[in-house]
Each structure stands twice: as C-alpha cells, then as structure tokens.
Amino acid sequence: MRSAQRAGSSDATGGWTVPEMLVALCLWGVVVALAAAASVSGLRRSVRQLSWLRLMDAVRTTDDALGSDLRLMAPSRDVDAWGGDSLALRVVRGGGVICRVEGDSVWVWYRGLRAPDPAKDSLLLLGPGGENAVGLDAARTSTDDRCIPRAGHQLLRLTAPGADAGVALIYERGSYHVSRGALRYRRGRSGRQPLTDSVFDPASTFRLLDGSGAPAAGAADARMVEAVLRPTAGPATLTAGPSVARLRLSLLNAGAGP
C-alpha cells in the first residue's frame, strides 16, 4: 500500500510538474514580454516627449525673443535685410522720455535691458514732427533738479546732434539667424550667440508678409514676420504633432509715419 501510494503520489507529482512549469514559464514569458514592451514603449515615448518638449521650449523662446524685438519695429525703417535663415534689423534696447534739452544734450529718464553704449548704440528721437535717427556721442548718468523724479528710472545725459523734446530710444543693429540648428542673435559684427537648443533644421526661414499673408514685395509693405521653424530629424519629428512650427508676429508699427 505504502509503495503503491508512494508510486501513485510520485506519478501524480511527476505528471503535473512539467505542464505547471510550462504554464508558469509561458505566463512569465508573457508578463516579461508585456513588461519589456511597455518599458521600451514608455522609454521611447518619454524620449519623444522630452524631445518634443525641448523643441516646444525652443519655439517658445523664439516666439518670446522675436516677439519682443519685432512687434514694435516699423519695418520700412527698421528692417535692414531679410530672407532665408536671417533677419537683420534695428533692435531697441531701452529708452525714455526726454525731460530736458540743451544744445546737443538731452536728459532722459532711461530704463532698458542694458545701459547705452555709445560705441555700439544709436539714438532714435521721436518728436511731434516725426522721428530722427542720430548717432550717440556720449551717455552718462546725471542729476538735474529740473527733471521730475521718476522711480525705477535712471537719469542719463545723452549727447547727440539734433536732439529735441519727445521720446528717445536706444537701439543697436542686430540680426537673427537659424544656424547650426539654433536660433542665434548677432549684435553688430560680433559672433552669433545661440538663444535656443540645437533643434531646428537649417531649412528654417524668416519671411516678411503683407496684410493678406502673401510674401511682402518690400519692407514697407510688410505687416507681419513669419518664422518657419522646421525641427531637425529625430525623435520629435516622429510624434503626431505638426512637422513645422509657424510663428506669425504682427508688426504693430507697420505703415507708421512718412
């Protein structure tokens, strides 16, 4: 009996072990395969997502940088050259209301991104009779009781020929480029400094458009600037999102003045 029982028991155990093992292995394999697939898929999605976010971050930075400099420009006077991957223009870096004029000197309550630099900056004077661009000979801080104090501003004495009452804007010559994959800004003749990550294709372009959205015949006809930003081939381009980012920036001063 004992041997028969042992034999029976031994048979039963031995008979189910292999199927159990096979089933367990199969289940394990399925679970591992699913987990691996999910992990790989998740990783791939994460990489795409991060790449997409990097691209979107670059697009947003481009929008902010171009928007702040381009929206307020008068294209007929401020755009020097455009086309392809570059846009050369007059970029305002600060300004203020003129509080006093004496000869070639004006006292300005100045506020801006940086202090004026006579070596690189010029002055744009806006008065009742129109606007006048003049060279900036000197800029230094000053005090003058005749100017009404103004919080958060610095009183500067600017020396420039032909200065008159009104508003003074400090500007520099600069250009935006899409080169080596990034949006870059070049101040004067200095190097091109990157403003974004290297995520843009060299085929990205800047265009001036007229009011109907067609390419403008000249800067005077321009009503908006279009930046066509193409992402470089990579994970971001594999997503379902649009393959090209088009930024259209309205030029608020388009058509202004004579």
Add this chain to the structure above:
Amino acid sequence: MRSISGGRAGAALPLALLTVIVLATLASAFLVAVTDEVRVARSRQARVEARFRAMDALAGALEGWTTHENALLRPGEERVLVGDTAPFPMAGETRVSVEATAPGLFIIRSSAALPAWGHLAARSRIALLVRGIQPAEIWAAFGAAATADSGAAVHVTQSADIAGDLGDACDSTPGDPFNGAARPGLAGPATAFVVDSGAAITGQPAFALDTTPGPPAAVALGPVDSAAVDAIADRKDAGSFALGGVEDGDGCALDAPGNWGDPADSTAACARYFPLVLGAGDIGVTGGSGQGVIVATHPLHLEAGSKFRGLILASAGLSLDQGATVEGAVRVARGAAVLAGTIRYSRCAIARALAGSGPLNRAFRPLSRSWVPSF
C-alpha cells in the same frame, strides 16, 4: 514541494515588483512632463490675457480721449486715466496713464496684472505714442508756407491789420514757444510777402517775421492734413453763403447751410458748435459770423462784414476783403493770399475752436511710430 513552490514565488514577485517600479517611474516622468507643460501653457495663457487686458484698457482710454483735457500736462507730468481693480472672477489690476513728452505728443501707458493663483502671476505693459493738436502749435496770426519764388505769395493790396496778439488770457498751455510773450503777426519767409505801394500792414507787432519755432508746416495741423480732414470733417461746404447760427426745434441745426456756429451770442444753441469745415469747392462768405476750423482746399473769399473766430488753413488761395475779420489765426500755402482785412491772433479763439471740435480733439497717430517699449 517546498523548493518548487518557493522557486515560483521568488521569481514572480521580483518580476512583478520590477515591472510595477518601471511602469511607475515612467508614469511619474510622464506626469511630471505633462504637469510642467500644463503649467507653462497656463503661464502663457495668463500672459496673453494680461496683454489683452492692457490693450483693452488702452483702447478704452483712447475712446474717451480728449486732447483738451490733457493739454495742461507739463512734459514729464503724468495723469492717471484708468485705475481699476477688478473683483473675482475677473480679478486683477489695470492702470492707464498719460504723460506729456513734448508739445502735442503724449505717451499712454497701460498695464494689467493678474493675481498670483498658485504659482501663476502675469503682468503686461504696453505704451502708445499719440499726437494731439494743441493751441500752442498755432503761434502766429498769419503764417505763410508760400513764397514769391514759387509763384505764390501773400499780397497785401490795401491796409491789412494783422495783429500778433489780442492779449486775451486763455493760453496757459505748456510748451508755448513764446512762453506767454506776444506772438508775431506774420510768420514765414520774407519773400512770401508782397505789399503794394500805398498798402500797409498795421497792428502790433506790425510785421514780425519771426520763424523761431520753424516755418508753419503748410496747412497741416501736425498729422492732420487735408486728406485726413476729408475723412473726419463735420461738414463739407462750397458756394456762396452768409454765416450764422441756425436753430431748429432740437437745438443747433448742424447741417444748415452757413451754420458755422454762433460766436456772437454765448447763450445761443450754436454757441458751442465749433465745426471742422472742409472747403470742398470755392467758398464765398458774404457776411455774418462763424467759428471753428476751416480747411479750404479751394479758394476761400471772406467779403466785407464777414467775421470768423478760430483757425483758417487755406491751401488754394485766400481773399480777405477790407472789413472782413478773423480772430484766431490763418495759415496759407500755395495760391496767392490777397489781404485787405483784419487778422488778429487770439489765443482764446484758437483754444476754443480746438477744444470744441470733436474731430480735432481726439488722439492721432503721430508722424513717427506709435507703439514704443513701455520703459
């Protein structure tokens, strides 16, 4: 048995835990990325909303703008036009102010701030330059942009009385290039004036060719030229008629022929009517009195007995007969001006004509750019 069952449990649990950890990590990373994106999107939305609120406030301020109300601002002086704090759910602050930068040139600043909900806060500032027409810009009794060389001249045929100043005390306008002193009677190049033998110009100052602030710019009032007047004029007149205020049952009959307001009777319904008139054809005023601003792009003839208070801008010839009077100022360009009547510079007449004119009291786009950084 123990070893088999122990082996199964030991393999499944770590595997399950590993899978859960990997998936949880991925889910967390994805959640963080999505949350950041949502935060960035909300931040940008708040910035856009703040910008539109600022623009909306500025548009409202422009709609209610009258140059007259801001004319007394000294350069550098600021006046708050709007200062609102909106309750929930439109919570936020809006502020619009105006500052005079130069005579006739104002900067309007508008800012909007949204409250910090969570980590979000947004502020937007915008600034717009606008041009307003101020009395100080009209600084001579008679200004001529014409010259004899160009074939157009001011021809004084008889005794013309052109007075530089009536001495009325309306003008406290900042930016006055004469700082309250008497204005010149005549302004313009000397070659523009031809005085016949036997004719004379009288008045005080009699013949002051003072071009201190520069020659008058043709017949334009800053950015307002005859083309702009064509779009905004209160009335367009041509033909021959006598001036006089005309009333109907509803008050001043604005469209009545010859109704250029009523300067003679301060209690009349048309006493406060200062029309901006475009001379759409030849105009001959046979008599009566009127006020306002006339922009004549065709010949204008004021016959004896005609009296006008305000500003005349003539770009195609002006005849002022003996016995015709203008109190205010006159500017001519192109076409000969034949003067025999009286022109007296009046600060009050110019100020009232500009302040009472709806179309000229508004904000205009300046000759330079309008939108400037909000420094």
